[in-house]
Amino acid sequence: xxxxxxxxxxxxxxxxxxxxxxxxxxxxxxxxxxxxxxxxxxxxxxxxxxxxxxxxxxxxxxxxxxxxxxxxxxxxxxxxxxxxxxxxxxxxxxxxxxxxxxxxxxxxxxxxxxxxxxxxxxxxxxxxxxxxxxxxxxxxxxxxxxxxxxxxxxxxxxxxxxxxxxxxxxxxxxxxxxxxxxxxxxxxxxxxxxxxxxxxxxxxxxxxxxxxxxxxxxxxxxxxxxxxxxxxxxxxxxxxxxxxxxxxxxxx
Amino acid sequence: xxxxxxxxxxxxxxxxxxxxxxxxxxxxxxxxxxxxxxxxxxxxxxxxxxxxxxxxxxxxxxxxxxxxxxxxxxxxxxxxxxxxxxxxxxxxxxxxxxxxxxxxxxxxxxxxxxxxxxxxxxxxxxxxxxxxxxxxxxxxxxxxxxxxxxxxxxxxxxxxxxxxxxxxxxxxxxxxxxxxxxxxxxxxxxxxxxxxxxxxxxxx
Numbered sequence: 001x002x003x004x005x006x007x008x009x010x011x012x013x014x015x016x017x018x019x020x021x022x023x024x025x026x027x028x029x030x031x032x033x034x035x036x037x038x039x040x041x042x043x044x045x046x047x048x049x050x051x052x053x054x055x056x057x058x059x060x061x062x063x064x065x066x067x068x069x070x071x072x073x074x075x076x077x078x079x080x081x082x083x084x085x086x087x088x089x090x091x092x093x094x095x096x097x098x099x100x101x102x103x104x105x106x107x108x109x110x111x112x113x114x115x116x117x118x119x120x121x122x123x124x125x126x127x128x129x130x131x132x133x134x135x136x137x138x139x140x141x142x143x144x145x146x147x148x149x150x151x152x153x154x155x156x157x158x159x160x161x162x163x164x165x166x167x168x169x170x171x172x173x174x175x176x177x178x179x180x181x182x183x184x185x186x187x188x189x190x191x192x193x194x195x196x197x198x199x200x201x202x203x204x205x206x207x208x209x210x211x212x213x214x215x216x217x218x219x220x221x222x223x224x225x226x227x228x229x230x231x232x233x234x235x236x237x238x239x240x241x242x243x244x245x246x247x248x249x250x251x252x
Numbered sequence: 253x254x255x256x257x258x259x260x261x262x263x264x265x266x267x268x269x270x271x272x273x274x275x276x277x278x279x280x281x282x283x284x285x286x287x288x289x290x291x292x293x294x295x296x297x298x299x300x301x302x303x304x305x306x307x308x309x310x311x312x313x314x315x316x317x318x319x320x321x322x323x324x325x326x327x328x329x330x331x332x333x334x335x336x337x338x339x340x341x342x343x344x345x346x347x348x349x350x351x352x353x354x355x356x357x358x359x360x361x362x363x364x365x366x367x368x369x370x371x372x373x374x375x376x377x378x379x380x381x382x383x384x385x386x387x388x389x390x391x392x393x394x395x396x397x398x399x400x401x402x403x404x405x406x407x408x409x410x411x412x413x414x415x416x417x418x419x420x421x422x423x424x425x426x427x428x429x430x431x432x433x434x435x436x437x438x439x440x441x442x443x444x445x446x447x448x449x450x451x452x453x454x455x456x
Contacts, residue, residue: 004453004455005440045259047263047264051264053277053279080264080265088260088261088262094257095259101440104435217285217286221286221292221401227291234290235290237290239288239290241287241288242285
């Protein structure tokens with residue numbers, strides 16, 4: 001069936017700072033189509049003279065959340081849409097969106113597990129949707145997340161991730177690495193993701209994990225190559241990459 | 253459609269002198285973002301081949317060595333990715349698809365192509381979008397051998413359509429009598445993908 005993804009005027013109902021450079025935007029839509037964890041929305045801005053700019057942003061919320069979606073957006077210094085969302089938008093504002101989009105980088109409970117998730121920076125967003133969805137549906141698949149951030153203050157969803165890791169009899173395990181600076185007493189990893197780190201995180205997950213990698217191009221390229229090197233089937237390794245200009249994951 | 257909507261407080265950062273050169277909803281980037289659905293396939297050159305098959309009198313096949321012997325040309329084109337970035341004046345070297353099609357006699361009903369790739373990626377195009385100088389198989393970018401993450405050893409380049417049609421790690425073209433959706437096309441993206449019509453998603 002041909003279905004057009006129409007533009008809709010969403011209303012911003014809440015804006016929550018996640019880190020100094022990242023905010024989450026809660027949107028209500030007049031015609032909300034249920035998304036799958038990992039999908040994204042397009043955002044379109046229109047100036048009074050008709051000039052438009054568009055970008056894609058991953059949905060952070062789980063599909064079970066009714067009536068609204070949450071987009072988590074990193075402010076890109078020379079960005080056109082992320083700076084508007086961070087600097088101009090206030091609750092009550094309206095913004096044009098369409099989605100959900102993307103049918104490959106998604107996880108649904110019937111796909112089973114175990115789940116191996118690897119994130120760099122704001123690449124955590126679609127993976128967070130998967131973890132939230134996993135929790136909301138009561139799925140008991142084992143999940144391990146390896147999450148690379150520059151410093152402790154750049155870790156998005158830090159508290160919620162800690163909560164997730166404490167629940168479910170340890171079936172969700174979170175591993176952080178901080179690449180630029182570590183707080184005193186830091187017990188996580190302190191380097192860029194490498195083969196040894198991936199081996200330590202991936203092997204206990206069990207054979208043939210459903211693997212999702214999202215982050216900057218270089219991280220995703222290197223992690224995907226390493227995971228294939230340690231024996232994962234490329235057909236089960238799904239990637240989303242964003243270039244140095246930020247913007248968003250997904251591609252052709 | 254939400255016609256007439258204005259984003260409060262948005263003026264935009266128009267890029268100078270881009271009028272008529274950048275399709276709607278696109279922005280120009282100096283980078284070359286890498287976007288792929290999975291790990292980058294590694295194809296040893298001594299195993300690489302390119303085939304044209306399907307509704308042809310006799311399939312044609314080239315080894316890497318034979319492919320490099322084909323007449324090549326340098327092409328400078330603008331490329332447009334459905335994820336909104338455009339890159340201007342990209343410089344490629346490769347073989348025109350017209351040159352490859354000369355090696356076979358296509359049955360008249362073979363008007364649709366599936367382009368297939370190492371790693372399993374596919375994309376669909378009508379033959380008309382691959383011929384008459386509209387597409388080429390590139391093996392050099394900006395004077396250098398094409399890097400694996402950008403599709404090397406060789407990728408299709410179809411600059412007049414969104415860049416997901418420019419299949420990386422290309423392995424061959426299969427000619428058929430019907431349009432059969434490829435990888436992204438079966439996952440909600442537009443079957444043709446003309447950036448000037450903003451054909452991003454199914455039904456656009």
